[in-house]
Amino acid sequence: MKLIIDTDPGIDDAMAIAYAAAAPELELVGLTTVFGNTHTHQSSRNARYLLHRLGLSVPVAQGARAAWGKAEHNPSSHVHGPEGFGDLVEIPDIGENHATPAAEFLVQMAQEHRDELVICAVGPLTNIADALGLDPEFASNLGRLVIMGGAVFVPGNVSAHAEANIHNDPRAAQAVFQNPPKTVLVGLDATMKTLYQSSDFEALAQHSPDMGGFLRDISEFYLRFYKEVVGVDGCGLHDSTAVIACSHTHMFDLVETGLSVVTDGDRVGATLPDASNPPVQVCRDVDGPAVVELFTRHVASLP
Known part of the structure; x- marks a missing residue:
């Protein structure tokens, strides 16, 4: 499966990219970068550094620096x-x-690998929305779009209503859901059931001293946030769960519904069922232990 990850690395992004590098069924053919956990130039630098550590020669195309209608972005430095x-x-x-640039790169790669390319978007959906605007055939050229974002049937994580990736550019997300490719949404409904604890990171580092050790070290900051702010002992495998959904949909309970996003007001970023928009598949549940085991098994195989 040919895969591009649209990413804002980010600790959980680093985990997802490491998983994609290790999973034999995935062929990582590019990374596109976006604002979110970091400024976009940091996302690109971090993506290139990760690929270097992984020994991969993969293009990194830099994308949007801010949400639609905004001039700048404030990163999630308190989290990452x-x-x-x-x-x-x-x-x-x-x-x-x-x-x-990222949006043009996505359009070109979808044309080149028509019906074969999967894009896994694990940041705000700005690059995806921009690609849809550039090429009316982009949606039909894609094999599939898998999104880490949204909280359709559960509370959000940046507000009672909204998940961070959707909240960071609700207008772009709304544009994607109004004209979606074949899409799977992997939101907090699933990813908060894939907790990865400090003991899991330690075990990973024992088997994979370089990459596993790196992920263990950078995760300490992330785990502190989850414990002190969220009140959870462990972090959700948010982005990795979305990458796993690209090839292991049997692990997920999927429901089909159209979606819309609230673009202003006190519920901004909320992702809601909406029968007036084309249907997408929404992950409502997941076999969390199976996702954790698969992630560990593959990443532990790295040096």
């Missing part, structure tokens, strides 16, 4: 740290971004 990787602040700037 000032540079996106927890307490790690000295991150080498290795390599260069692809010459083509």
